[in-house]
Amino acid sequence: MKKFGLGDVVNSDKGRRGVVRAAFRSKEGQQFYAVEKDGAMDYLEEDRLSLAPRVELAA
Numbered sequence: 001m002k003k004f005g006l007g008d009v010v011n012s013d014k015g016r017r018g019v020v021r022a023a024f025r026s027k028e029g030q031q032f033y034a035v036e037k038d039g040a041m042d043y044l045e046e047d048r049l050s051l052a053p054r055v056e057l058a059a
Helices: none
Strands: 009-013 017-025 031-035 039-045 049-050
Touching: 009 031
Parallel strands: none
Antiparallel strands: 009 017, 009 049, 017 031, 031 039
16 A cells, blocks of 8 residues: 555655655565656655655744
8 A cells, every 4th residue: 555645745765855746566566656856756665755744834
C-alpha cells in the first residue's frame, strides 16, 4: 500500500522538499515515487521520504 499520494509534499532523507507526481513499484515490489523539485524529477524509494509538515497560514 502506498504511503504517499499524488500531490503530497514530502521531504527526502537529504533535506530536499518536493511534490509527489507519480508512484510505481519496481519488479522486486519496492515502492518508488517521482518527486518534483523546481521542475526537476527525482525517483526515490519510499523509505527515503517523509511527509512534510503542513504550514497553516494566518488570515
